[in-house]
Amino acid sequence: MRTAFIQALNELADSDPRVCLIVGDLGFSVIEEFSQKHPDQFVNAGVSEQNMIGLAAGMALTGKIVFTYSIGNFATLRCLEQIRNDVCYHRANVKVVSVGGGVAYGNLGVTHHASEDVAIMRALPNMVVVAPGDPVEARLATRAVVELDGPAYLRLGKAGEPVVHEKEPNFELGRAITLGEGTDLTLIASGGMLATADKVARTLVAQDVGVRLVSMHTVKPIDKEAVARAATETAHVFTLEEHSVEGGLGGAVAEVMAELPPGHAPLKRIGLRPEFNKTVGDQNYLKSLHGLDEESVLKTIQQIIARSYRRVG
């Protein structure tokens, strides 16, 4: 996703001199082409995230479209008030980009686990929150946030995520993408969990379970209609995200479903437990501890649908 993002940004910067990139002294082996090709559109703010966001807001208020780039929490939490006041309140044309969403930097430690960023960014007025599901969506999302006149948060994974979309989907901010249809259950995924959701869906479909697979790349504004349709047209709704189950995609979907008329499908949020990790591990290891590996997700879903079939029986 990181690669797809920077390639798209390079192309955008070629054709639009307003597009700028500020990094917080991070992006080794990612940003070099951009900084060499567009020296006047590039800034390394150094290790100073508050200043990075202030700079971005200031540049944006003179007419630039400014991307800031850092690792999960440094890009967001370290400079939260700057994002709130300088960017969101002023509707400054700043796109906050974080890499390593979730536990992508697993064994680097809890400081590097971005597990609450979506919840916190989602709470900010005027902020659009996008967590693309694969490199294809990352590229399309980068273009879409440039078109958007105002703040956005773009949450990326690392590099090497599998491509889920075989062909380029119709990508619109705030509009979920449906990848498969079915009525037994809906899997709503954001970020890198889209690939897991896709695999789980394929397994379930092979077992004759009708699965609707939805990529909710924009967590804010959430596609309320897609959620309502899932909750009324399918028997179960599951959210999948590499983020705390509190306040992120699962939280956003829960908020929408809580206000639907009674009688809709139940919801299960699958994501990171809202706690600090105590065990060292790489991304896959930690995901499995949280039940986010393909096998565990499949098991969770099967247990829930089996229980409801028993109830019906």
Add this chain to the structure above:
Amino acid sequence: MNSRATDDELRSAARKLRSHSLRMISQAKTSHIGSCLSVADILAVLYGRILRVDPLRPDWPDRDRLIMSKGHAAAITYAAVAEAGFMPADRLEGYARNGSQMYGHVTHVGVPGIEFSSGSLGHGLPVGAGMALAGKRAGAKWRVFVVMSDGECDEGSNWEAILFAGHHQLDNLVIVIDYNKIQSLDAVDKTLRLEPFADKFRAFGWSTREVDGHDVAALSKAFELVPFEKGRPTAIIAHTIKGKGVSWMEGKVLWHYRAPTPEELVTALAEVEAS
């Protein structure tokens, strides 16, 4: 824009700003009158003689940008943009009132002439540095002025920006520090000492000058000479008195908080007008 304002006219403008602030804060029963009074002469000089702005075109792309980073001095900031012609002075009556658009900390929404909303300290300078960087890269002639408080210099974000601006040689960036020596709870020296203050800026690659922040001629001279050195951002350390202009408010922490009562307002206005 008015480069022909005489020193006397600037002094008169500063008295007007002080009177507006006293009335606004007394009537709205808000805080920070001391912080308004200390920065009055600085704003009078900036708006009266230095800033290239056009009240008829608040968004004029080539305007100088003024960021009021000490956002608690909101009353006087609104008064300054009103007196500069960005809005009618009678709008000031709405300050901090229910249903108005002028919050008790500097707010840009619905208030023409305000570049940037502040209130949380340590935000203005990084934003000003971003504007200055963009302006410099575009080869623009406009400049960025950031008005800061002394207490605000406790914020680490400022020092990030000070380091950045020095490194990037942003000589189109000017900060003026309203060094009134009193912060929220106590004297600056008893809280977090800033001295040797000017040396800190020099060490970060800035040009700096200390002036009497109540001497309109001295302030003008300093502002007219910026940048003092090519390739260096400018820090003007303006020595001021908190509560300046009202003898019984001067140098007192109390007037960071209290609003003058209607009776106190009368005597305060009389003092200001007699000054």
